[in-house]
Amino acid sequence: MALNRDFVGRTYASKSSYEVSRVKIREFAAAIGDGNPIYRDRDAAQAAGHPDVVAPPTFPIVFSLQSGGEALADPDLGLNLAMVVHGEQRFEYVRPIYAGDELVTSSTITDIRSAGRNELLTVRSDIATVAGEPVCTTYNTIVERGGAA
Amino acid sequence: MTATVKYDEIEVGYEIPAIGYDVRRLNLVMYAGASGDFNQIHWNERFAKAVGLPDVIAHGMYTMAQGGRFVTDWVGDPGAVVDFGVRFSSMVVVPDDDEGATITISGVVEQKLPDKRVVVALTARAGDTRVLSKARAVVQLA
Numbered sequence: 626m627a628l629n630r631d632f633v634g635r636t637y638a639s640k641s642s643y644e645v646s647r648v649k650i651r652e653f654a655a656a657i658g659d660g661n662p663i664y665r666d667r668d669a670a671q672a673a674g675h676p677d678v679v680a681p682p683t684f685p686i687v688f689s690l691q692s693g694g695e696a697l698a699d700p701d702l703g704l705n706l707a708m709v710v711h712g713e714q715r716f717e718y719v720r721p722i723y724a725g726d727e728l729v730t731s732s733t734i735t736d737i738r739s740a741g742r743n744e745l746l747t748v749r750s751d752i753a754t755v756a757g758e759p760v761c762t763t764y765n766t767i768v769e770r771g772g773a774a
Numbered sequence: 775m776t777a778t779v780k781y782d783e784i785e786v787g788y789e790i791p792a793i794g795y796d797v798r799r800l801n802l803v804m805y806a807g808a809s810g811d812f813n814q815i816h817w818n819e820r821f822a823k824a825v826g827l828p829d830v831i832a833h834g835m836y837t838m839a840q841g842g843r844f845v846t847d848w849v850g851d852p853g854a855v856v857d858f859g860v861r862f863s864s865m866v867v868v869p870d871d872d873e874g875a876t877i878t879i880s881g882v883v884e885q886k887l888p889d890k891r892v893v894v895a896l897t898a899r900a901g902d903t904r905v906l907s908k909a910r911a912v913v914q915l916a
Contacts, residue, residue: 715859
């Protein structure tokens with residue numbers, strides 16, 4: 626089923642902040658098989674010039690879609706989640722994410738288009754600290770297989 | 775921040791040697807838990823096949839994370855990645871056996887930017903299939 630184009634331009638702000646913890650960064654690093662001490666050990670991170678342990682470059686995927694996720698589940702959008710695969714992803718950093726950061730995300734559906742038999746939907750998520758300092762912008766394109774057929 | 779690779783010592787065309795990263799069902803279960811992406815196509819073979827996939831497939835983000843690991847291990851500092859984008863061009867099928875799949879990643883410095891930054895173009899393969907396209911990282915060097 627074609628996705629509802631009326632959703633393009635809609636913005637969804639996170640209802641609560643996301644607190645980046647050392648434990649979560651360690652868990653994520655373990656899950657991707659990355660043993661880098663800068664993800665696990667505050668002393669190692671500080672020795673490398675960071676205030677605390679650093680989150681891996683793809684870490685924002687953990688929380689950046691929380692606010693947009695509500696939109697994707699909206700029946701009016703017409704998305705069949707069982708047919709969704711990931712199309713494209715990008716992370717654009719102002720600075721690294723550190724343990725202790727308290728982050729808020731604002732997600733905007735920037736594009737919905739057809740490509741062959743598929744429907745493509747792109748979400749931009751602007752991530753900032755609760756104090757308003759921009760940290761990272763992510764771009765996420767999902768593919769609904771067969772959605773345009 | 776302490777990238778260990780020096781900008782002045784890197785030229786366009788510099789090749790970063792390939793590394794193979796294993797991906798087994800266990801990795802996908804761990805990734806599902808850590809990332810919060812519990813889509814059944816990443817762990818339930820019955821479900822994956824019912825929606826037309828050949829078998830369980832890896833999270834695209836798992837593959838992308840291996841690309842991130844490749845770049846941060848090269849540059850020596852995870853904080854040095856200032857931009858990282860990929861397109862998921864093909865699925866990584868992960869069979870339920872002891873071998874799983876292997877994602878092989880290599881890189882080449884494609885461009886030198888101002889402020890001691892470079893663009894690294896990544897190639898990621900599972901078997902003979904390219905699983906990422908347009909994979910680029912902008913990295914801050916020393």
